[in-house]
Amino acid sequence: TPVMIFENGHHRGIELDTGKTLSTGTYEVDGDILRLVFKTGRALRLGRVYELRWSVYRRDSLTLSAVPGSEALLLFTIKPWTRVR
Numbered sequence: 001t002p003v004m005i006f007e008n009g010h011h012r013g014i015e016l017d018t019g020k021t022l023s024t025g026t027y028e029v030d031g032d033i034l035r036l037v038f039k040t041g042r043a044l045r046l047g048r049v050y051e052l053r054w055s056v057y058r059r060d061s062l063t064l065s066a067v068p069g070s071e072a073l074l075l076f077t078i079k080p081w082t083r084v085r
Contacts, residue, residue, distance in 0.1 A: 052076055
């Protein structure tokens with residue numbers, strides 16, 4: 001199960017079952033737009049800015065959707081993410 005950790009402008013993707021790091025990079029939020037830049041990872045353009053629109057509902061469910069004109073990140077938009085504390 002993939003998990004994304006967002007903290008202080010940096011993100012890290014990990015495989016929850018093994019703890020293996022899948023990706024790293026930076027992020028910023030501007031209104032309802034999340035901008036991600038990946039430093040490491042697979043099937044990504046490293047250093048490219050990816051933009052996603054975010055929306056939170058039912059307290060801990062986060063949906064991400066493609067921004068028109070931006071390259072989609074399918075892993076992020078296929079299903080809602082759940083907040084884990």
